Amino acid sequence: MIRKRCVTSGFVLVFLAATSGPRPCGAQSPANHTTDAAKDQLAQRDPNRPWCGGHGVYEDECSICHPELKERKSPHPGGDARGDQRGALPASPDASAAAAVERCEAHGIAKDVCTRCNPALVESFKKAGDWCAGHGVPESQCTKCNAALRERIATEFIDTFAGLPRSQRPPSPACANDGTKVRLVSEDIGKRTGLTFSEVARQPLTHFVTCNAEVAYDGNRFAHLSSPVPGVVREARVDLGTSVTQGNVLAVIDSPELAAAKADLLQAISSVALHTRSFERESKLEKTGLSPMRDVQEIEYKLSEATIAESRAAQRLRLLGLSEEEVRRVGESGETSSLLSLTAPFAGEVVERSAVIGEAVETSRMLFSVADTARMWAMLDWTEPRVRLRVGMPVLLQVEGFEGESFTGRITWVSTKLEPRTRTLKARAEFENPDGILKANMFGRTSVQVRDNESALVLPKDAVQWDGCCNVVFVREDDSTFELRRVRLGPAPGNIFEVRDGVREGEQVVVVGSFLLKTEVLKGEIGAGCCPVDFNKKK
Ligand SMILES: [Zn+2]
Ligand SMILES: [Zn+2]
Ligand SMILES: [Zn+2]
Ligand SMILES: [Zn+2]
Incomplete structure (x- = not known):
């Protein structure tokens, strides 16, 4: 079929309806499970009874097209077993008839009667005289010839996908424009209209997904410090903002408990020494028969008790914050000072201080916080559940007040659960912060x-247009012929789309001018004023 038309826009086009058969659908063909009996039934059906090609049953049994059939208590008297089962479905409050029949998304009809998904069925349909040679599908399934079927499939399709943004919707199986060829009467027109083309190419696909983030201290380089013993603050040697290195003394705590613990250790040590000496002496006497075995055992028992007391006292001092070395020195020197030094666990900056000289403090009282701000964390609130976040992904961070600057880091942790309130996924990224611009609790935006x-x-x-039901592109056949193709799109990083179906690598698509071509196709579709094209007329 050839539609010739001229338009007054100065843009002269000849429309050729697609004459080639439809392309195979992009969906995977399922295993052909249709039995020979079913094929025979398709072939031997009554030609005088209207047939619903969309659902593979007689029209008067199709409860999907005719929901009132569901209300019938008994199956249709003329229906055979298969028809009853697939067409006149029993009314059920929680299972709609449409859900009971599996539809193929690419063609919008019941999957097990679709000849494009089950090519083995073609012969049966041809035998039954149900075949549209022009479009290569059964007449009863041909959306190009059968307006009612097209409308029904289009409605079902819209109901299913209306919630998705256009760019994410699959091509409509009821699309009347697919395969339409647009021909310019001369190549000149293409040049004068300024059509440009782009080749469909392969490339690695990266894109940035942004989300909110909050800056925090690096949790591995941040410490709250409190006194390990109850006591009185005698000295506070650092202030807010002081830079410290590992081991720097921050404060001195006077603790009677520390003095008591040291004394306990010294006592235990001398007790061990005493019992060791008497054990050696008694052992010698026992060997010469001057001392009974019982006495030796008694002393041995006391010695082991003293040894346990010594290690317990040493352990107590370690818990109070003394190092192994300091504990050993207490034992050697016999000092019982009550003064304890609170030291920095790593190099950093004092970011919190609440120590007051002369104040009595408990172990639960936080005196200082030290943070290494050379590296900071950002806690991300990831809101894109469809995009998988992985450890190691590069991240750019911008913070309030420093819009011109961005920090480069990487994802170092991704939570395994969603936040119950916000339904976002928490993740963490690390950033170098040599100039100290990043401050804890700053708000920012990250691009992952x-x-x-x-x-x-x-x-x-710009090559992609919306024809009212699908995302479409115009594939160049030559300088004056273009084929409209429905495409299935993927992510859209920057000014490109990933295209998952509809075009092949190396094909050329119209970029500038694709909107004009679409407009012309849609005009043709609604049958706007037509007149024979004057091929000799120079435009
Ligand atoms: Zn039907
Ligand atoms: Zn199909
Ligand atoms: Zn047809
Ligand atoms: Zn369409």
Whole structure:
């Protein structure tokens, strides 16, 4: 079929309806489970009874097209077992008839009667005289010839996908424009209109996903310090903002408990020494028969008790914050000073201080916080559940007040659960902060670089048009002929789309001018004023 038309816009086009058969659907063909009996039934059906090609049953048994059939108590009297089962479904409050029949998404009809998904069925349909040679599908399934079927499939399709943004919707199986060829009467027109083309190519696909973030101290380089013993603050040697190195004394605590613990250790040590000496003496006497075995055993028991007391006292001092070395020195020197030094566990800056000289403090009282701010964390609130966040992904961070600057880091942790209130996913990224610009609790935006596909087919965003039901592109056949194709799109990083179905690598698509071509196709579709094209007329 050839539609010739001229338009007054100065843009002269000849429309050729697609004459080739439909392309195979992008969906995977399921295993052909249709039995020979079913094929025979398709072939031997009554030609005088209207047939619902969309659902593979007689029209008067199709409870999907005719929901009132569901109300019938008994199956349709003329229906055979298969028809009853698939068409006149029993009314059920929680299972709709439409859900009971599995539809193929690409063609919008019941999967097990779809000849494009089950090519083995073609012969049966041809035998039954149900075949549209022009479009290569059964007449009863042909959306190009059968307006009612097209409308029903279109409605079902819209109901299913209306919630998705346009760019994420699959092509409509009821699309009347798919395969339409647009021909310019001369190549000149293409040049004068300024059509440009782009080749469908493969490239690694990365895109940035942004989310809110809050800066925090690096949790591995941040410490709250409190006194390990109850006592009185005698000295506070650092103030807020003081830079410290590992081991620097921050404060001195006077603790009677520390003095008592040291004394306990010294006593235990001398007790061990005493019992060791008497054990050696008694052992010698026992060997010469001057001392009974019982006495030796008694002393041995006391010695082991003293040894346990010594290690317990040493352990107590370690718990109070003394190092192994300091504990050993207490034992050697016999000092019982009550003064304890609170030291920095790593190099950093004093970021909190509440120590007051002369104040009595408990072990629960936080005196200082030390943070290494050379590296900071950002806690991300990830809101894109469809994009998988992984440890190691590069991240850019911008914070309030420093819009011009951005920090580069990487994801170092991704939570395994969603936040119950916000339904976001927590993640963490690390950033170097040599100039100290990043401050804890700052708000910022992060852009995470997501690489979804090493070799994705892509085309420019401007090449994609919306024909009212599908995302479409115009594939160049030659300088004056273009085929409208429905495409299934993936992610859209920057000014390109990943394209998952509808075009092949190396094909050329119209970029500038694709909107004009679409407009012309839609005009043709609604049958706007037509007149024979004057091929000799120079435009
Ligand atoms: Zn039906
Ligand atoms: Zn199909
Ligand atoms: Zn047809
Ligand atoms: Zn469409």
